[in-house]
Amino acid sequence: MAAPTAPRVLIRADGVTKRFGSFTAVSDVSMHVEPGEIVGLLGANGAGKTTLIRNLLGLVIPTEGRVEAFGRTPDRTTRQRLGYVPQGLGLWGTLTVAENISFASAAFASDPPPLDPALTALENRLVAEIGLGLQRQLAFAIALAHKPELLVLDEPTSGVEPLARARLWDSVHEQAEGGTGVLVTTHYMQEAQQCDRLILMSRGAAVAAGSEREIIGDTVACEIDTDDWVTAFAALDDAGLPVTLDGRRVRIADTPPEAVQRALSQVGITAEVHQVSATLEEKMTVIDRGTAGK
């Protein structure tokens, strides 16, 4: 019987560290993306997501470790096989919509992408003069025009209104269903559910990986039932506990109920405290607190 073949890896980082002077922006990160999967790179601002992507694309050279795109060191030929939408979108503001498309089609030897009628109507307008939402749509259409095997999207939904955000995720899923691998960064933890696999970054390091469920593991949070949620929140915050608000419900991750009750009793609040599974956001807070000062 033939040995099973290893899944084809589109892009891979192996022990990648990137330093800028004495500052370590990415610390010993290993990860990969396979065809047809959506891998989410999650982390707060400054966690190192963009720097990792820039290493993977060959735009900066790792200080240590190795990156591979389509089985080789990233270069101009590997760039032809991927679609990249950077945070700044990578469009030419002083060229028209049509000129941006021609430029990209010439660079990638591809046909012009099909455009939404709203964009077609603005073909002769300078990109700098059209709204950010349409600019994002254009950047996305251009990134897909040459039918990339891998799509790399850096914060594609940042500042995007909810409907456009949902449409964008639909397009991402459509690409993945067609076999394209997707690497997407976001600092919106709610978007984790859109991904097949997550990598959490904190202060340059990949601190957790897996599905949302796997990453949360058995971390729990306390939920407090009280009408005086303002006082409760302030008291728990003053006690240095990782307190968050879910609507008007006060939650504290990774803290024993007794410690919560103690902090509440200091301000004269007696409330029921239930333990529930932590959210991904809470898990991230717990991890961030754990890595603070390291």
Ligand SMILES: Nc1ncnc2c1ncn2[C@@H]1O[C@H](COP(=O)(O)OP(=O)(O)OP(=O)(O)O)[C@@H](O)[C@H]1O
């Ligand atoms: N060229 C550079 N020189 C010095 N420091 C840099 C450089 N590029 C990035 N950094 C620093 O590296 C850290 C990680 O930045 P990076 O942009 O990778 O984070 P991020 O997770 O993508 O966050 P954001 O969502 O805000 O872009 C930041 O502290 C940033 O200031």
